[in-house]
Amino acid sequence: MAIIELHDLHKTYRVHQKKEGLLASLTGLVRRTYKTVRAVDGISATIEAGEMVGFLGPNGAGKTTTLKMLSGLIFPTSGDARVLGYVPWERHNEYRRQFALVMGQKNQLWWDLPAADSFRLHQEIYAIPDAQYRATLGELTELLGVGGLVSQPVR
Known part of the structure; x- marks a missing residue:
């Protein structure tokens, strides 16, 4: 069974x-010029339950x-996607209870608190049962080898 299906997914931005x-700055207030940036250009893929995949590419590849489209944070310009049977951007x-996107940015963690405290906050926000959270x-x-670090302040 496919858990992620992407069909000709596109995203363009006007910049x-x-x-x-x-x-030039003053002129730009009255007459703006724009450029279209193609962030995602027709990606199609099917990922089956239990499959592990890597999503690799250079900076700016989309x-x-x-x-973000798969998490429902942004809409595609065109194309179709289904994740866990849902259209993500219908939210x-x-x-939203089943799918989370955690980006690897430090600013998602509270600077002065241990990462474990930030994780507990997310547990509450997403109503994750305690046993599942701890497991x-x-x-x-253990997998990432950071057991001793989660109780230290992030900074």
């Missing part, structure tokens, strides 16, 4: 082109944009 200089509550935390800290 303001700002020229240098004061006069990896993060694709993941059904049941889908998953134990599995991931």
